[in-house]
Amino acid sequence: MAAVLVTAPAADVSAVQLRDSHRRLLHVLTQSRGVSMPHLKQIHGQILRTGSAIEDCTDTFYLYSRLIHFSSLQDVRYAEKIFSQIANPNTFMYNILIRGYAHSKDLKSRAFPLFRNLLEEENLLPDKHTFPFVLKACAYLFSLIEGKQAHAQFLKRGFGPDVYVNNSLIHFYASCGCSESARKVFDKMPDRSLVSWNAIIDALVQLGEFDEALKRFVELMESSSFHPDGYTLQSVIDASTGIGALSMGIWAHAFILKRCIIDTNFDVLVSNSLIEMYCKCGALRMAAQVFEGMSRRDVNSWNAMILGLAGYGEAERVFEHFNRMIDVEKLLPNSVTFVGVLSACSHRGLVNDGRQYFNLMVTEYNIEPVLQHYGCLIDLLARNGRIDEALDVVSGMPMKPDAVIWRCILDASCRNSVGTLDSSEEIARKIISEEGANNSGVYVLLSRVYASADKWDDVGLVRRLMTEKGVAKEPGCSSVEINGVVHEFFAGDTTHPWTNEIYRFLDVIDEKLKVEGYAPDFSQAPFVGEADGKAQCLRLHSERLAIAYGLLNSKHGDTIRVFKNLRVCKDCHSFSKLVSKVFDVEIIMRDRLRFHRFKNGQCSCMDFW
Numbered sequence: 001m002a003a004v005l006v007t008a009p010a011a012d013v014s015a016v017q018l019r020d021s022h023r024r025l026l027h028v029l030t031q032s033r034g035v036s037m038p039h040l041k042q043i044h045g046q047i048l049r050t051g052s053a054i055e056d057c058t059d060t061f062y063l064y065s066r067l068i069h070f071s072s073l074q075d076v077r078y079a080e081k082i083f084s085q086i087a088n089p090n091t092f093m094y095n096i097l098i099r100g101y102a103h104s105k106d107l108k109s110r111a112f113p114l115f116r117n118l119l120e121e122e123n124l125l126p127d128k129h130t131f132p133f134v135l136k137a138c139a140y141l142f143s144l145i146e147g148k149q150a151h152a153q154f155l156k157r158g159f160g161p162d163v164y165v166n167n168s169l170i171h172f173y174a175s176c177g178c179s180e181s182a183r184k185v186f187d188k189m190p191d192r193s194l195v196s197w198n199a200i201i202d203a204l205v206q207l208g209e210f211d212e213a214l215k216r217f218v219e220l221m222e223s224s225s226f227h228p229d230g231y232t233l234q235s236v237i238d239a240s241t242g243i244g245a246l247s248m249g250i251w252a253h254a255f256i257l258k259r260c261i262i263d264t265n266f267d268v269l270v271s272n273s274l275i276e277m278y279c280k281c282g283a284l285r286m287a288a289q290v291f292e293g294m295s296r297r298d299v300n301s302w303n304a305m306i307l308g309l310a311g312y313g314e315a316e317r318v319f320e321h322f323n324r325m326i327d328v329e330k331l332l333p334n335s336v337t338f339v340g341v342l343s344a345c346s347h348r349g350l351v352n353d354g355r356q357y358f359n360l361m362v363t364e365y366n367i368e369p370v371l372q373h374y375g376c377l378i379d380l381l382a383r384n385g386r387i388d389e390a391l392d393v394v395s396g397m398p399m400k401p402d403a404v405i406w407r408c409i410l411d412a413s414c415r416n417s418v419g420t421l422d423s424s425e426e427i428a429r430k431i432i433s434e435e436g437a438n439n440s441g442v443y444v445l446l447s448r449v450y451a452s453a454d455k456w457d458d459v460g461l462v463r464r465l466m467t468e469k470g471v472a473k474e475p476g477c478s479s480v481e482i483n484g485v486v487h488e489f490f491a492g493d494t495t496h497p498w499t500n501e502i503y504r505f506l507d508v509i510d511e512k513l514k515v516e517g518y519a520p521d522f523s524q525a526p527f528v529g530e531a532d533g534k535a536q537c538l539r540l541h542s543e544r545l546a547i548a549y550g551l552l553n554s555k556h557g558d559t560i561r562v563f564k565n566l567r568v569c570k571d572c573h574s575f576s577k578l579v580s581k582v583f584d585v586e587i588i589m590r591d592r593l594r595f596h597r598f599k600n601g602q603c604s605c606m607d608f609w
């Protein structure tokens with residue numbers, strides 16, 4: 001803004017002169033959209049010099065509010081200094097300052113004490129504008145107790161129905177991980193705007209409660225006259241991605257095409273989410289369709305497609321996209337792009353390419369490798385049996401390796417049976433020291449190390465240790481979507497209404513597979529026991545229940561999409577390959593790390609995973 005300098009009036013100014021002087025300053029502060037900090041300090045100094053008749057001059061009061069407002073945007077401490085010079089601040093000034101702290105980078109913790117001061121003021125009350133900022137700061141700081149106190153004050157003062165504050169409450173509880181409280185606030189709201197609906201659906205997505213988020217969305221569509229907007233659909237797509245609910249994702253896509261008018265910027269955002277959704281729901285072809293149909297793509301669009309392809313081990317297509325992005329669209333790859341490229345190399349065991357891309361990233365694009373890049377490279381080397389080279393990379397890393405890296409080396413040495421027992425035990429100890437002794441994964445791996453070395457006594461020891469320490473193995477869980485409904489199965493699950501049919505059908509599958517020469521592979525079911533018991537154990541792995549249910553409910557030509565929370569075991573992998581051949585069906589399985597596409601008795605991972 002133009003530098004307007006207001007000269008200070010002489011010391012013996014009359015009340016009229018004082019008022020005029022303040023009005024001029026006020027004019028400066030109201031006519032400008034931003035005033036620099038030095039200029040604000042100058043104006044503040046001038047007001048102080050003229051003496052403040054603040055209690056009886058409305059203009060002066062307003063002048064101070066503006067000063068606090070402008071300085072709170074730049075230097076909230078200075079804003080509080082001005083605030084402290086006011087004998088009787090009002091709620092409006094409190095709100096400005098609380099908002100300033102809530103939006104500040106590192107002083108958010110000042111918002112709640114200020115709120116408490118406001119409550120202690122004799123003649124002042126918080127108003128509905130006070131709460132959203134207090135709650136915002138509490139949400140950021142995970143201050144559950146303070147936020148709850150604000151909530152209690154909000155109810156006590158009769159603001160219960162206010163939509164805006166309720167949205168803030170939903171956001172606050174969701175940020176603190178209290179989905180139940182967020183839901184309660186939502187359910188008690190008498191008037192729900194679309195923005196409210198969006199708040200609860202988004203909160204549930206952020207909390208990972210995708211199923212619940214989709215239920216709320218269906219409720220929104222059924223019970224109200226609101227039409228979902230771009231934000232609602234974005235959340236629905238994210239929830240579909242999280243849960244693998246392809247048909248809901250397709251529905252949201254169709255809805256956007258037919259009914260939503262979305263501006264170009266939002267269009268790129270939504271398309272990127274659609275690409276991610278289709279990739280993660282096992283529909284790579286549809287992801288590619290969305291990608292190719294985009295009129296404008298940003299680096300995130302390319303990253304979404306590259307990461308998606310990498311998950312399927314489609315390394316050649318990843319390289320092709322990478323080149324196209326740089327040569328044709330003249331976009332610079334970023335750190336995420338290289339995570340995609342390197343993980344594609346890792347999923348396919350392309351050691352030379354992986355090393356080359358890693359070097360390219362550092363030398364050509366000046367991207368400093370982060371733990372994830374190192375993780376991909378180490379995984380790639382280790383899984384190709386180059387454990388020593390992987391350990392070299394670990395020792396050359398500028399950062400401390402995390403438990404994920406150690407686990408991948410341990411896992412690789414188990415798979416390749418190259419690790420000596422001593423070094424495997426050493427690595428297991430490192431993981432336990434990194435993650436604490438409560439990580440079930442490392443015990444499972446360690447028991448596999450002992451099993452592959454035929455040390456069954458030690459396997460039993462590990463198992464007893466797990467029981468003693470109360471470490472529970474993360475239960476395997478697989479889901480399959482049938483006619484728009486996602487069905488979830490745990491290992492050995494008997495809670496599904498179709499349980500009898502599923503187990504009977506598993507017997508049928510077993511008989512058919514036996515004819516094809518299938519024999520269970522126990523190498524990854526290391527716990528001691530009779531062979532029959534182990535076979536039974538493998539037979540009940542959750543993905544088999546999901547596949548059986550999928551087969552029972554699909555017709556010829558359908559693709560069965562299964563999502564599993566853990567890595568698929570070797571035996572279930574062989575099982576799925578044979579099922580795809582015997583039943584002439586395509587099975588797409590997303591496990592913890594990647595996709596497997598089973599067709600005609602083969603898997604797209606080429607048995608390297």
Ligand code: ZN
Nearest residue numbers: 541569571572
């Ligand atoms: Zn299995």
Ligand code: ZN
Nearest residue numbers: 596603605607
């Ligand atoms: Zn596979």
